[in-house]
Amino acid sequence: MTEKKAIVYVDMDHVLCDYATGFARHKAEYPNLAFPQSVPGLYESLDPMPDAIESYMWLHEHSKLDVYVLTAPSIKNPHCYAEKRIWVENHLGMAVVQNLIISPHKHLSKGDYLIDDMPSGKGQDRFDGKLILYGSEEFPNWVSVTKYFKSQIEC
Numbered sequence: 001m002t003e004k005k006a007i008v009y010v011d012m013d014h015v016l017c018d019y020a021t022g023f024a025r026h027k028a029e030y031p032n033l034a035f036p037q038s039v040p041g042l043y044e045s046l047d048p049m050p051d052a053i054e055s056y057m058w059l060h061e062h063s064k065l066d067v068y069v070l071t072a073p074s075i076k077n078p079h080c081y082a083e084k085r086i087w088v089e090n091h092l093g094m095a096v097v098q099n100l101i102i103s104p105h106k107h108l109s110k111g112d113y114l115i116d117d118m119p120s121g122k123g124q125d126r127f128d129g130k131l132i133l134y135g136s137e138e139f140p141n142w143v144s145v146t147k148y149f150k151s152q153i154e155c
């Protein structure tokens with residue numbers, strides 16, 4: 001009998017992608033715009049957060065886990081949908097593009113864990129599984145998140 005895999009969702013902005021640094025860079029380029037993120041190029045250009053790529057791929061390749069990227073779009077910026085898809089291909093590869101979910105309603109995705117920097121706003125507070133609040137005291141970075149998963153699934 002095969003063991004059921006735990007389903008894990010991973011957010012993009014401020015979790016996989018360094019949105020803060022990318023936004024500051026974009027704002028400096030377009031200082032007179034109220035919403036510089038509306039200029040194409042921001043989402044695609046974001047740097048990965050420290051240890052994000054290695055940690056994601058470790059989760060992705062783990063035999064006990066089924067891992068998806070779950071990101072809410074900036075609905076006023078249609079190009080962000082394409083750029084998020086391009087970012088995932090560039091940094092995580094086509095196998096992860098297969099598992100990319102772009103949804104403003106995260107609670108509709110059923111699973112065991114959601115790694116997200118926001119406790120609410122896109123359905124995080126109604127998610128059925130455990131919310132791993134990235135950036136919190138308990139989970140300040142990817143090292144702490146990976147350590148937690150190791151303790152949960154490798155015992």
Ligand SMILES: [Mg+2]
Nearest residue numbers: 011013014117
């Ligand atoms: Mg986020």
